[in-house]
Amino acid sequence: MKKINTTLFAIACSAAVMSVPVAAAEALQRLVVSFKTDSAERVSAQSTSQTDSHCFTLNSGTNWCVPVPVQNRVYSAQASSVKAAELKSQVVSVPAELPLEQAIQILSETGWYQLVEKDIAVSVGTWNLEAPNDQYFAEQFYFSDNSADNPNGSSILSQWTLLKNPEKLIHVYVLDTGFRVANDLDYQPGFNFETVDENSRPGPGFLEDDFIVEGGSCSNMHGVGVAGVVGAKINNDTAVAGTTGDVAIHPLRVMRCGSGFMSDVATALNWLSGDSINGFPDFDGVPGVVNMSLGGKNADALCPSYIQTAINRATAAGFVLVTSAGNEGDSADFYIPGNCENVINVGATNTGLSGHPADIASFSNYGPKLDVMAVGEEVVGLVIDNKVGYWSGTSSASPLVAGMIANAKKDFDFTPAQWASLMPISSVSRWVDGARCNEVGCANGVLDAVKLYENAQKLQDGTLDSLTLSLNAVSACRQKWMLENLSKGQKLCDQAVIKMGSMAALNEGEYIEVHALRSGQTVEDGTGLSGSYTQSTIVMDKSEFVDRTVFVRRCDAQGQCQYPIPLSTLALNETPEACLE
Known part of the structure; x- marks a missing residue:
């Protein structure tokens, strides 16, 4: 590949340059109520066809209206045995004057709902812009073979040489925010699932600028960065190389300018699984790889029912779900969706180069909830205005893993559980003595794309x-x-x-x-x-x-x-x- 001179920004997913703060969603109060449906036909969290409404009068005189199942069904404490997959979930906004815990108590005591859970605020992280640099593909060191000299490399270039069907089209669904136009990236038609406030417009469309309210602005470019790590055009004399070629990138906007709610992520997954949603065409596409470079903290270390149910339905439909573990330098146990079942949770390593012994990146979450690692420092990717930049964060490690899986899917057809089972045995650990990974837990190491392919071949052959x-x-x-x-x-x-x-x-x-x-x-x-x-x-x-x-x-x-x-x-x-x- 030729080297292209282009403006190269350094980006780290941990400080902000945007008009809408990351905490915007956290300032709102939302709950998710779940109840049994009266019909085998599922409806989405944005449809009210199976609910009436009931209004409570608050002390201020304000009416707080909530959805009620059409038959006003009362649930007992014993109803907890009902399977989550049988439940319909719906978002309830809570007025600022009503403490959230009190709202949970009020709704729980009505007996109308099987579950009343907090809607978790999620974000993708943000960044600072620093001095420009004009190098691009030569900086994508993680494409080279994993070795003592490149201890956190993922052997992506060598994986390409093994592919028998490199031109087979693979579909990757990017649930994110900050999607931007880029010459080095072709998007499929995308959709907006974000419902942060009254200005939200769920339905067709995905580019961030199309959803900025009048007089507002947003410089978030997270979605184009993540999408580019997976599927930027290869060998086209432009910008960077994506991890996989002949890929269809489907942008699904689930946050507003970098922040949002986990319930909107669940709605997007349920739509992929076959839910009908008002204002959206029914999904008629092909299952593929889903990348979710996003997350939020849940202090009780549990995965809420509404997101776990959506994840289970998506994996049952054949989607492989890859997610970032989070950038808080904390135990991954507390961060969703990475702590949910049936996802591949990706932590981030440092570069392992230039005198930096191979280890976990300082910002990466860690621990037994990690399934695999990938480079999360100095990952070269697309940014706003057709520029190129360095990305740092688990948000960039996750699409590397998603891209390596997408490559292998060109030749192998496995279930999501089988792809997940290949992660630990296809990883390489070159941590040195005294590495932090040896103390906090970094799964089995960095995903090696060649080992992934070889193990997939053995799995297919029965050996x-x-x-x-x-x-x-x-x-x-x-x-x-x-x-x-x-x-x-x-x-x-x-x-x-x-x-x-x-x-x-x-x-x-x-x-x-x-x-x-x-x-x-x-x-x-x-x-x-x-x-x-x-x-x-x-x-x-x-x-x-x-x-x-x-x-x-x-x-x-x-x-x-x-x-x-x-x-x-x-x-x-x-x-x-x-x-x-």
Whole structure:
């Protein structure tokens, strides 16, 4: 690629230059109420077709009107067993004169709602502009192979060379704010889901300037930056290279100039999942990768029902959800949507270059809720007015991961859960002794795009998780020597080993269950349980698996087990050469 001389700004997602402050949404009070619908047909949070309204008179004489299910259904405390997926959620604005906790108590005591939850304010972070720099692709060091010299590199260029179908179109849905026109980026038609105030106009459109109220201004450019990291045009003599090519970028505006509410994010996800929304055409597109470089803090470290339900529906529809962990230098446990289930939560590393040992970026959230890491410092991307800049934040690490997944999706068709399972085993950790990552937790390291592709190939071939005969792992001459000289002798011919490529190393207290099922048995009833093991390499007798279907699953110290993984048993038919004599 040619090097282009262009104005290059340094951008860090942690200080502001915008007319609308990040805290604008936080100044508003909103709740999300959820209740059972009377019809199997789902409606969105922006539709009132299944609700009436009831007005409370406050001390000031102001009427506070809230939605009520059409049959005024009363819920008991026992109703908490109702599945979240059966619930319809709706936003309720709370007057400033009414304390939020009091509003929650009032609505909870009516018995009209299954759940009354706070609507979490979210933001994307902001930035400062500093001295210009005129370099671009040469600065995208994370595209190069992961190595001792480039310890936080993601091997993206090498992943490109492996693609069998590089021209296959992949769809990426960017839920964000601050979308701008850029010569180096083609958008698909986009939609606005933001409902921060009475000036909001949900429906078609996504460019930030189209939604600025008269007399207002906004310099936020977060959306164009994130979209460019994923899908800026490649090899076109302009600006930067996106992580993936032949990609359709779908901009979904869910915040106003950098801030908004999680309920609007949920509405966008529900629309992708098939909800009909007044003023929007029904979604008729193709599932793909969703990037959410946004987040908000929830002090009780819980994922609210309305966003978890929306996430579950989107993943069930085939969307892979990638999100940023947050830039507060705090435990990721407290930040949604990253702490929700069924998302790939991305933390940020430093560059690992120029005397900076590979480690977590100082601003990145951390801990066991992280699923994977990517570079989050000095990520070169698009900014306002067709310029190019350095981005820093988990907001830029997340689209790198989304782009690497989008590349691999050109050749492999997996479920969102399968893509998530590839994250830990496709990561590389080159943290040095004394690195902060070793103390706070940085998942299994930086996503390596080549390892992701290779593991995806193994998953497709059925060789990622398999049962093999242990002697087949050694050469024929060594096989013969082992049979003649080791105490087990001929018994080695029937020794099987479980190879679990999809599982990263076990943590303290974790164990692996092996289930060898005959007809009629299930993993859940435990009748085919062959044993529990605290090591990742398991050696058993071949006879344990003859004419059986084999599964393994990883369990934690509390006995909570992940979804069972099927093992291929085809390799058990490959008799070792020495055993044929």
